Amino acid sequence: MFDALSDRLDRISTRLRSRGRLSDADLDEALGEIRTALLEADVELGVVRGFLDGVRTRLAGASLSKALSPGQQVIKAVHEELIETLGGEGLKITYASKPPTVILLAGLQGAGKTTTAAKLAKWFKQQGRNPMLVAADLQRPAAVEQLRVLGEQVGVPVFSEASDPVSVAAAGLAEAERLGRDVLIVDTAGRLSIDEALMDEVRRISGAVEPEYTFLVIDAMTGQDAVATAAAFHASLGLDGVIMTKLDGDARGGAALSVKGVVGKPIVFASTGEKIDDLEVFHPDRMADRILGMGDILSLIEQAEKTMDAAVVAKSAGRLLDGSFTLDDFLEQLGQVRKMGSMGGLLRLMPGMTKEMRQAADQIDDREIDRVEAIVKSMTTAERTDPTMIDGSRRRRIADGSGRSIQDVNQLLKQFREMQKMMKSMGGGGMPKGRGGMAKALMGRGGPDLGQLEAALGGQMPGGAGASGLPPELAAMSRGVSGDALGSPKGGSKNKKKKGGRVTPRKGR
Amino acid sequence: MTLAVVLAVIGIVVVLSLLGALVVRARRGAASPPSVATPEPTERPPERPPPASGAAGLAGSVIAPSESVSAPTEPAGETPTYRERLGRSRGMFAALRNLGSRGALDEETLGELEDALLRSDVGVATTDMLVGAVRQRASDGAISDGDGLLGALRAELLQVLDQGPDAGPIDRSLSSAVDAEHVAVWLFVGVNGVGKTTTIGKLAAREIEGGHKVVLAAGDTFRAAAADQLGLWGQQSGAEVIRGAEGGDPSAVVFDAIARAKAKGASLVLADTAGRLHTKVNLIEELKKIRRVADRDPGDVTEVLLVLDATTGQNALVQARQFSEAVHATGVVLTKLDGTARGGVVIAIQRELGLPVKLVGLGEGISDLVVFDPAEFVDALLAPDRD
Numbered sequence: 024m025f026d027a028l029s030d031r032l033d034r035i036s037t038r039l040r041s042r043g044r045l046s047d048a049d050l051d052e053a054l055g056e057i058r059t060a061l062l063e064a065d066v067e068l069g070v071v072r073g074f075l076d077g078v079r080t081r082l083a084g085a086s087l088s089k090a091l092s093p094g095q096q097v098i099k100a101v102h103e104e105l106i107e108t109l110g111g112e113g114l115k116i117t118y119a120s121k122p123p124t125v126i127l128l129a130g131l132q133g134a135g136k137t138t139t140a141a142k143l144a145k146w147f148k149q150q151g152r153n154p155m156l157v158a159a160d161l162q163r164p165a166a167v168e169q170l171r172v173l174g175e176q177v178g179v180p181v182f183s184e185a186s187d188p189v190s191v192a193a194a195g196l197a198e199a200e201r202l203g204r205d206v207l208i209v210d211t212a213g214r215l216s217i218d219e220a221l222m223d224e225v226r227r228i229s230g231a232v233e234p235e236y237t238f239l240v241i242d243a244m245t246g247q248d249a250v251a252t253a254a255a256f257h258a259s260l261g262l263d264g265v266i267m268t269k270l271d272g273d274a275r276g277g278a279a280l281s282v283k284g285v286v287g288k289p290i291v292f293a294s295t296g297e298k299i300d301d302l303e304v305f306h307p308d309r310m311a312d313r314i315l316g317m318g319d320i321l322s323l324i325e326q327a328e329k330t331m332d333a334a335v336v337a338k339s340a341g342r343l344l345d346g347s348f349t350l351d352d353f354l355e356q357l358g359q360v361r362k363m364g365s366m367g368g369l370l371r372l373m374p375g376m377t378k379e380m381r382q383a384a385d386q387i388d389d390r391e392i393d394r395v396e397a398i399v400k401s402m403t404t405a406e407r408t409d410p411t412m413i414d415g416s417r418r419r420r421i422a423d424g425s426g427r428s429i430q431d432v433n434q435l436l437k438q439f440r441e442m443q444k445m446m447k448s449m450g451g452g453g454m455p456k457g458r459g460g461m462a463k464a465l466m467g468r469g470g471p472d473l474g475q476l477e478a479a480l481g482g483q484m485p486g487g488a489g490a491s492g493l494p495p496e497l498a499a500m501s502r503g504v505s506g507d508a509l510g511s512p513k514g515g516s517k518n519k520k521k522k523g524g525r526v527t528p529r530k531g532r
Numbered sequence: 533m534t535l536a537v538v539l540a541v542i543g544i545v546v547v548l549s550l551l552g553a554l555v556v557r558a559r560r561g562a563a564s565p566p567s568v569a570t571p572e573p574t575e576r577p578p579e580r581p582p583p584a585s586g587a588a589g590l591a592g593s594v595i596a597p598s599e600s601v602s603a604p605t606e607p608a609g610e611t612p613t614y615r616e617r618l619g620r621s622r623g624m625f626a627a628l629r630n631l632g633s634r635g636a637l638d639e640e641t642l643g644e645l646e647d648a649l650l651r652s653d654v655g656v657a658t659t660d661m662l663v664g665a666v667r668q669r670a671s672d673g674a675i676s677d678g679d680g681l682l683g684a685l686r687a688e689l690l691q692v693l694d695q696g697p698d699a700g701p702i703d704r705s706l707s708s709a710v711d712a713e714h715v716a717v718w719l720f721v722g723v724n725g726v727g728k729t730t731t732i733g734k735l736a737a738r739e740i741e742g743g744h745k746v747v748l749a750a751g752d753t754f755r756a757a758a759a760d761q762l763g764l765w766g767q768q769s770g771a772e773v774i775r776g777a778e779g780g781d782p783s784a785v786v787f788d789a790i791a792r793a794k795a796k797g798a799s800l801v802l803a804d805t806a807g808r809l810h811t812k813v814n815l816i817e818e819l820k821k822i823r824r825v826a827d828r829d830p831g832d833v834t835e836v837l838l839v840l841d842a843t844t845g846q847n848a849l850v851q852a853r854q855f856s857e858a859v860h861a862t863g864v865v866l867t868k869l870d871g872t873a874r875g876g877v878v879i880a881i882q883r884e885l886g887l888p889v890k891l892v893g894l895g896e897g898i899s900d901l902v903v904f905d906p907a908e909f910v911d912a913l914l915a916p917d918r919d
Contacts, residue, residue: 248874
């Protein structure tokens, strides 16, 4: 994985911090790091330049805040600039007064147009519309069949016929009018922006159906070429917006910034998975965090919502609140978490995780989690409810039962006690306040409120290589991880982390 | 990896996931964004649900694909060269070519060189390395003008592309060497939409022409109509296509294809797989299983080809790393190089992972798949504009 921008800025931030002010040289160095981070995220070079100018202006013009370190101010400026660039005016879908509202999808081969067409149909159906699909991709073998199958899955009719793409589109429109469908989604063949004949064809398709909305479907993994492609399609078709696909991978998705920067049209939808429901309205703020590599806690939460059993989670969360979280809950929760994917993948989405932690998490495979589960499962119900009753002979029995050593059992019990302690401190007592604080820490993102930003970003900044922006208890745990994983952390970093890393979430904001 | 680390990580994840649940509640309690339809938490569907089959008939006229699709035909004549195809894309490194006639050699020139590499998706680290090497040559006094600079860059690029891990030349041939008891299997892997099925279709025609008896395994049982797509390619090239039920076990399809090849005396099986992101743990596990099964007698996996889309940026490097780790890729097929994308990331892949490009896709026709030639590739990068 590429380094997150925050990691990069960490490296130069000690100096930035000691000055208390940004000198021109500091600024140049910071901008250099931002440039590298953006390029590694696949933002197009020209767009990177324009973007850096924007950040420079922001920093030069702004009065330096005492509340934030210079490094934090840089991150804040980058974040704001990203959101402004990515966001701007969104697109609100309005429906044609004379139905159907026609939507034309175009793009390169393999961007995901056909799948997106079906997902869009489903989305419109959920909005209470009666969509219809037109399969005008007569180029790729079996593309029509693919759309037909997907159409069946979402319960939306698919029109096609054996003629040419322009006639199919025109006939599809007539058919939609005849059937009284109010949204018509036209899938077209993938084409290269330099293929004159095919670009002319898609222009004629557009002329035949006069779409209300023309969307470019583009792969989130696209590199520098995103700009050339988007500009060419925009010049030919006059795009109204962009749909990004394959955002469920680990590509940073700099193409979003490139396309927005060049075409100036909003990214309307994001496709985040292979299932037909995996299409969501685009969130510029999340994309900004993603490009910066700052974790994506909201996506994580949504992933959790999709995969976790709500009842189990609610029960465990309830126990978390009253401090009676048991090893049984731990076991259940572990099962839930495992359903969501790899530990490494999950940690990647979490903000404030250091590179070392992500690496450590990446190395954990399922077998190791199995071993942990085996230890817990070798305990009796009574032991799981009250681990304090586990004495020497019980430890031996549990170790024998799970095939692990007594030390392993001890470690698990110790870790569990720490978890309990941590949860009590966060969950018990002043919960309303604490919860608000935690929520802010997790969700506070790039808004105008400096305090929130500090809480959310603080730990990633100067010296804060630890997992802060999280409560100190978690940061402590993470220190344990990186320390053990690396053998011995860099000299003095523990202290540094304590000082720089402990940014307790503001309470009750 | 000590248990303590495992436990600490698990602890963090478990705690944060629970906190996440609380945040969601809090968030839900507050106003929920009206325009976004967030699906309610439901029971988790299986990772890849089998497509609902046999759904009731729907309104609208739907026609069978065989009537409507004219499979891409292009006279299977001469194999296109890079330069002919790449000429379409207005050539590459336009900026660099303009340097050719420039006399002075300065930092500005090197900056343009750097820009050109970055714009071709070569990536920051590899670009720094290449520019650094050219700068070194220049400061050694070996370069005096823009032409010399182009030559130096060409040499550096070739050195990266041409040198195997043990400094020997790179073998870009596709191996189908197995004894009479076995059937050679080529497995095609990659993320969604890179062109795996199309690559197999083209390659089948090439191998049949080369005298192989080929069986195609429609191992993409997930994407709707993927097997139909491969079937149409099979019709064109005359290769038998073995397919299973949609949503079925891809390993079984591959195994059946191998058994079929053995029975009819075919020497080569080209196995398609569903596109999968390298981040999906379950799907990568599935892929590992496919490879294991394909390696079972009488199958013998001799090539695992990672198909990469030339438009992909730096994520291609991550893909290459992950797929190599999972299924030991033997080479890269770089597709869609006939567009404006430059595919420079393969230079980084070769440099960092030692994974060579073996084939290049230069168009949609059945003959538009050619053997990768680094000299031609680099020449095409640096060649003058054709139009």
